[in-house]
Amino acid sequence: MILRNLAVLLSMAAGIGVYAQQAALKGIETGDMDRTVKPCEDFYSFSNGTWRTANPIPASMDRWSRRWQAGEQNKDQLRKILDELSANSAQPKGSPAQLTGDFYAACTNVKAIDAAGAAPLKPYLAAIDAIHDLAGLQKEIRELHAVGVQVPFSFGGTQNAHSPNDVIGDVGASGLGLPDRDYYVKPEKRFEDARAGYLVYVAKIFVLSGAPESEAKAAAQTVMEIETALAKASLDNVALRDPHASDHLGNLDALQKMTPHFDWSAYLKSAGLQAAVLNVDQPAFMAEVERQLVSTPIAKWKIYLRWQVINSAAMSLSQPFVDAHFGFFQKELAGVGELKPREVRCAEQADELLGEALGQEYVKRYFPPEAKQRAQAMVANILSAMHDTLDGLDWMTPATKKKALEKLSTFQVKIGYPDRWKDYSSVKIDRNDYFADFVAASQFQVADDRSTIGKPVNRGRWGMTPPTSNAYYNPLMNEIVFPAGILQPPAFSMSYTDAVNYGAIGVVIGHEISHGFDDEGAQFDSTGKLENWWTPDDLTKFQSKTACVVKQFDGFRIDGPEEIHINGKLVLGESIGDLAGLKIAYRAFKKTAQGQSEEKIDGYTPDQQFFIAWGQFRGDATRPETQKLMVQGDPHPVAKYRVLGPMSNFTPFAAAFQCQPGSAMTRTDAERCVVW
Ligand SMILES: [Zn+2]
Numbered sequence: 080m081i082l083r084n085l086a087v088l089l090s091m092a093a094g095i096g097v098y099a100q101q102a103a104l105k106g107i108e109t110g111d112m113d114r115t116v117k118p119c120e121d122f123y124s125f126s127n128g129t130w131r132t133a134n135p136i137p138a139s140m141d142r143w144s145r146r147w148q149a150g151e152q153n154k155d156q157l158r159k160i161l162d163e164l165s166a167n168s169a170q171p172k173g174s175p176a177q178l179t180g181d182f183y184a185a186c187t188n189v190k191a192i193d194a195a196g197a198a199p200l201k202p203y204l205a206a207i208d209a210i211h212d213l214a215g216l217q218k219e220i221r222e223l224h225a226v227g228v229q230v231p232f233s234f235g236g237t238q239n240a241h242s243p244n245d246v247i248g249d250v251g252a253s254g255l256g257l258p259d260r261d262y263y264v265k266p267e268k269r270f271e272d273a274r275a276g277y278l279v280y281v282a283k284i285f286v287l288s289g290a291p292e293s294e295a296k297a298a299a300q301t302v303m304e305i306e307t308a309l310a311k312a313s314l315d316n317v318a319l320r321d322p323h324a325s326d327h328l329g330n331l332d333a334l335q336k337m338t339p340h341f342d343w344s345a346y347l348k349s350a351g352l353q354a355a356v357l358n359v360d361q362p363a364f365m366a367e368v369e370r371q372l373v374s375t376p377i378a379k380w381k382i383y384l385r386w387q388v389i390n391s392a393a394m395s396l397s398q399p400f401v402d403a404h405f406g407f408f409q410k411e412l413a414g415v416g417e418l419k420p421r422e423v424r425c426a427e428q429a430d431e432l433l434g435e436a437l438g439q440e441y442v443k444r445y446f447p448p449e450a451k452q453r454a455q456a457m458v459a460n461i462l463s464a465m466h467d468t469l470d471g472l473d474w475m476t477p478a479t480k481k482k483a484l485e486k487l488s489t490f491q492v493k494i495g496y497p498d499r500w501k502d503y504s505s506v507k508i509d510r511n512d513y514f515a516d517f518v519a520a521s522q523f524q525v526a527d528d529r530s531t532i533g534k535p536v537n538r539g540r541w542g543m544t545p546p547t548s549n550a551y552y553n554p555l556m557n558e559i560v561f562p563a564g565i566l567q568p569p570a571f572s573m574s575y576t577d578a579v580n581y582g583a584i585g586v587v588i589g590h591e592i593s594h595g596f597d598d599e600g601a602q603f604d605s606t607g608k609l610e611n612w613w614t615p616d617d618l619t620k621f622q623s624k625t626a627c628v629v630k631q632f633d634g635f636r637i638d639g640p641e642e643i644h645i646n647g648k649l650v651l652g653e654s655i656g657d658l659a660g661l662k663i664a665y666r667a668f669k670k671t672a673q674g675q676s677e678e679k680i681d682g683y684t685p686d687q688q689f690f691i692a693w694g695q696f697r698g699d700a701t702r703p704e705t706q707k708l709m710v711q712g713d714p715h716p717v718a719k720y721r722v723l724g725p726m727s728n729f730t731p732f733a734a735a736f737q738c739q740p741g742s743a744m745t746r747t748d749a750e751r752c753v754v755w
Contacts, residue, residue: 104576107691108145109681111698118687119738119745123722126694138416141409141705142718144698145569150548153445153564157426157546160440165510173504175436179429181510182520186425192513193397197288199514200389200396204288207384213372216380217342221349223388227521230254230387231309231368234346236531238555239356240326243607246531248347248354250334252313252364255306256281256390258412258712263303263310268641269707273412278303280407284389287399301382305375312367316712317648322554322602322609325360333357337365340372350529394424395517414704432520433508434544435501438563441546442496446563451495453573454566457580457667458492458559461588464666468659468755469596474620482612486595486605491538491558495566496545501527550587552594554603559591569696578685581668582692589667590653590660596755597655598625627752628654631728635720637706650716654724657716659755661725665689686735690726697721728752 113128127144136143140151164170164180165187171177185191203223210216224234231254239245257263262273278299285295318324334357335343347354359365389396393404401418409415418424429437469475469483506523508516531537538556543549546564553560561584565571571584594600601621604612613621629647632654637643647654665686668674673685680688699718701709706717716724726732727744728751738745 105572105574106576106579106680107582107683107688108695109683111145111695112691117742118736119733119742121723122690122694122726122732122744123698123719126691126722127698130695131698131700136700136702139419141413141415142699142701144696144700144718146548146696147699149567149569150564151423153441153546153548153567154423154426154430156445157430157437157441158422160437160444161426161429162422164440168510173506175433175439175500175503178503178506178508179433179437179440181508182429182433182516183425184510185508185513185516186428187421188511188513189398189421191511195514196397197389197400200288200392203388203392204385207381207388210377210381210384212377213340214342216372216377216384217345219384221346223384224346225350225522225525226518227525228388228391230384231305231371232365234350235525235528237358238536238607239328239358240322240555240603240607240609241328243555244535245356246534246536247328247356247358248352248532250357250359250365252309252361254309254387255313256302256386257306257310258708259316260310260313261315261711263307269643269711274303276407276411280403280411281386281390283403284386284393284400287403288385288389298382298386301379302386305371305379305383308371309364309367312361312364314361314364316714317646320599320649320652320714322599325358326609327359327362329357329359330355331357334359334365337362338369338372340369352529352532354532392514392517395428395514412704413708414702428517430544430546432517432524433503433506434546435497435541436503438496438545439500442563446495446545446566449573450563450566450571454494454561454571454584455492457585458494458561458588460667460670461585461592461663462487462490462492464663464670465589465592465659465755468663468666472755475617476614479612479614479617482604483596486557486612487592489557489605490592490595491556493541493558493560495561495563497539497541499539550591552591552600554595554600555607557595557603557605557607559588559595561588561591576680576688577668577671577673578680578688579692581664581671581674582689583696585664585668586657586660586693586696588660589662589664590656592663593656593659593755594652596659597652598622599652621754624752624754625651625655628658628754631750631752632716632720632724635716635724637703637710637717638701639703639706641707643707643710645710645716645720649710649714653715653721655754657721657725658728658752661693661729662755665729665731684735686731690732690735694722694726 111127111130113124116124116128118125134143140147161179161183164176165184167180170180206222207219210219233251233253235249236246237249239247257273257277262270281299281302282295285298286292290298314324331343393400405418466484466487469480469487472480503523507519541560542551542553543560543562545562547562548564550561550565569583570587571580602609604610629651632645632650633647635645668689676685683691697718701717709717727746733745
């Protein structure tokens with residue numbers, strides 16, 4: 080069935096008219112380039128340096144480029160929609176217009192929110208106060224899970240990695256306030272600083288919710304103690320990239336044996352579930368949860384739960400809570416200077432909580448059907464370029480190649496927005512009660528996720544909302560997904576030249592396709608099963624190719640006084656995606672009329688324009704503090720190296736700019752990494 084989809088897409092591609100007059104279309108932004116820098120020495124500066132100098136990162140952002148600017152413009156569009164919808168307080172109950180409009184009206188009612196202070200938390204804190212024993216603690220954990228506070232572990236639906244048509248229950252590690260386990264245990268200064276700042280922040284939150292200063296400080300220590308124990312039992316970000324590390328299929332009995340002091344039957348019953356098959360991501364973590372259930376006094380558990388509840392609600396409470404939360408997570412950890420305007424934050428939250436209700440209106444206004452067709456055509460062209468690339472590999476045996484091509488042929492492609500929208504009509508949204516709305520929408524999300532468990536997978540579900548300026552590959556679905564929010568300038572436009580469209584969204588499309596064949600994706604077969612389809616020899620060859628990428632990216636240093644490098648193992652999948660994505664997008668571009676012509680625009684050949692387009696799309700400036708966060712927790716390399724890395728390994732780039740051997744952007748045959 081999906082094979083047929085691909086055929087349809089390919090025939091549409093052929094039907095799209097040839098863009099004969101590329102010069103009449105919008106090309107690269109020559110004013111953004113810094114032509115005092117040589118492209119073969121520093122392409123990141125050459126392609127986008129002037130733009131970065133002229134456009135410093137706004138105080139409310141952690142990084143900036145035309146691409147992030149566009150992401151914020153999407154939010155302005157959402158804001159405009161929400162302004163209109165919220166002006167009418169008599170929309171039909173339960174309709175997308177009522178839900179999103181009233182949510183926005185409530186969220187922007189700062190006066191009411193500030194007047195309420197910490198009061199909305201009262202019932203939750205009272206319930207925690209009422210805990211006397213382990214049974215009470217478990218009851219409270221169940222209730223918090225239902226409203227989205229999933230601590231100390233998480234529970235949700237996931238496709239069974241051994242039978243991807245089935246959705247099963249999944250028990251995950253959770254419960255930490257700092258970004259990941261390393262922040263609790265590693266000795267480096269940046270982690271030590273984060274721990275010190277965290278203790279201050281936790282204490283501040285307790286004071287804001289009414290505790291005396293000394294009690295708040297002691298409570299912060301208790302939180303740190305429990306979270307450190309959980310952190311020590313958690314896998315780190317590199318380990319988590321290995322899908323086998325989280326693959327522990329079992330049943331209720333096995334889970335019950337793992338954590339004898341947690342009543343799983345009661346948990347599942349309260350969630351309305353009969354989960355026969357369950358996966359436990361991290362058994363060692365659950366063993367620690369069991370240990371904590373037995374050894375941590377109830378009084379300490381209550382402090383921990385209180386903290387988790389307030390922290391998870393902080394951004395939806397009055398200004399002092401918002402300021403404290405922002406001050407630690409955004410200012411201190413990411414280096415961001417100021418909060419975004421309230422209206423923008425409310426638009427972001429409406430997208431996060433009611434995304435497919437708001438998205439319906441968004442795509443009506445900002446995503447014309449022609450854009451979808453053009454994007455489909457590009458995806459088809461780039462899939463076909465990947466096909467030719469796989470087919471032409473000289474190092475892979477026919478047996479593995481056959482499997483790889485089979486996997487590619489079953490890719491599911493989603494563009495713009497879901498065919499069927501999520502039904503939120505059961506959610507009660509009141510334009511006069513923001514906190515209740517926040518809870519109701521969070522509750523819906525949990526229930527919606529739980530409703531998938533024990534059933535066949537619904538392949539129509541989306542993991543991102545339509546206005547999102549991003550894209551993804553999901554190995555269990557073997558699908559690539561491009562929300563309407565990324566199919567906008569500067570990634571894509573009907574009025575761009577092919578060089579710009581292929582150099583920007585084209586590389587993004589190529590990147591997502593390549594995720595199906597990165598070090599992680601390549602472990603899943605065409606049906607989404609976590610099952611090896613490689614011959615041992617081919618796998619060894621593949622692994623030596625990916626090892627080249629790890630080594631190369633380990634060498635990239637981030638900005639700042641400390642000697643901190645990118646973690647090659649952490650960014651491996653994304654870097655393979657960039658390397659291969661650039662290659663197959665280029666290959667597809669070479670089949671277009673512009674790709675085959677020699678006609679220069681603004682003095683640049685079509686090939687040069689293609690590469691400059693990627694340098695401009697990916698040309699972010701990133702705050703140094705954010706770079707530190709990224710090397711630790713983000714599988715994506717800092718943007719600078721998403722330009723320099725792929726370009727310097729790609730020989731057509733060197734050819735396009737006539738880079739000489741020995742220039743910074745040219746690697747020798749021995750240094751060059753080529754995975755696909
Ligand atoms: Zn990616």
